[in-house]
Amino acid sequence: MAYRNLLVADDGAVRTLTVNRPDKLNALNLETLNELMLAFGQAAHDHAIRVVVLAGSGDKAFVAGADIAEMNSYTPMQAQSFSRIGQALMLTIERLGKPVIARIQGYALGGGMELAMACHLRVASQKAKFGQPEINLGLIPGFGGTQRLLRLAGRGAALELCLTGAQIDAARARSLNVVTQVVAPEALDEAVQALASQLAAGAPCAAAGILDAVLSGGECSIEQGLDYESQAFALCFATEDMREGTSAFMERRKAEFKGR
Ligand code: COA
Numbered sequence: 001m002a003y004r005n006l007l008v009a010d011d012g013a014v015r016t017l018t019v020n021r022p023d024k025l026n027a028l029n030l031e032t033l034n035e036l037m038l039a040f041g042q043a044a045h046d047h048a049i050r051v052v053v054l055a056g057s058g059d060k061a062f063v064a065g066a067d068i069a070e071m072n073s074y075t076p077m078q079a080q081s082f083s084r085i086g087q088a089l090m091l092t093i094e095r096l097g098k099p100v101i102a103r104i105q106g107y108a109l110g111g112g113m114e115l116a117m118a119c120h121l122r123v124a125s126q127k128a129k130f131g132q133p134e135i136n137l138g139l140i141p142g143f144g145g146t147q148r149l150l151r152l153a154g155r156g157a158a159l160e161l162c163l164t165g166a167q168i169d170a171a172r173a174r175s176l177n178v179v180t181q182v183v184a185p186e187a188l189d190e191a192v193q194a195l196a197s198q199l200a201a202g203a204p205c206a207a208a209g210i211l212d213a214v215l216s217g218g219e220c221s222i223e224q225g226l227d228y229e230s231q232a233f234a235l236c237f238a239t240e241d242m243r244e245g246t247s248a249f250m251e252r253r254k255a256e257f258k259g260r
Pocket of ligand 1: 023024025027028064065066067068069107109110111133134137139
């Protein structure tokens, strides 16, 4: 399917979705949110795809936020539905059931930082900049930023970043768990590719179980979280991949997972 604001490229089991509005620093307008929702839905249902990489076009920005020009004339009702659509997209990404890696080469501001935080792993260039600058526009984050930043970085950092609107560099973002890996700009593609290949070689049912247990477990009692874990653990025993992984260990060879 052809998109107006997205590029889609497959390399084996890795699908890269690139937000492609470089002249607007990849700002998220409604059309782009809708296209991302469709594209992630397709990636979720395509059995051949095991990992998704999310990127932004050009050198300057991953995504510089929700589209300010579009929001400027919104009524409160339109703003609420825009926020809900953005939040639904972030949840879709977070609960995709397959690992999603954000490739962050430049600005990840506002909705861009929220988009990055909805991904499971975030690889950033040393040049990347992060922030929740909505307060400078008389706004607050509307795509889940207050909640995911709180969960990733804690209350102190969430309040500091949202209340000041300050931009932080990749090193500070790493120290706050907002990114998982920081690399030199010229090493970014190689680092993302290496991580994506590693994850794509894994057993998909196990990856899905880990995502479900960790993401669901973060929002409930330990007893309920342990239930999620046991169910996902048991489900792995229904897969050929689990037999292959344990047999390969005993036979002292590398496992080959088929996604079955
Ligand atoms: N929404 C809509 N358009 C945006 C945008 C956004 N969030 N961020 C950047 N753009 C557009 C600019 O309007 C400009 O378009 P134009 O050339 O048609 O005027 C283009 O992208 C380039 O941006 P510009 O501001 O000229 O680049 P810069 O290098 O001087 O500054 C930023 C880069 C990221 C610091 C600056 O663009 C910025 O502050 N963007 C908004 C960040 C923000 O507040 N995000 C949260 C939104 S809720």
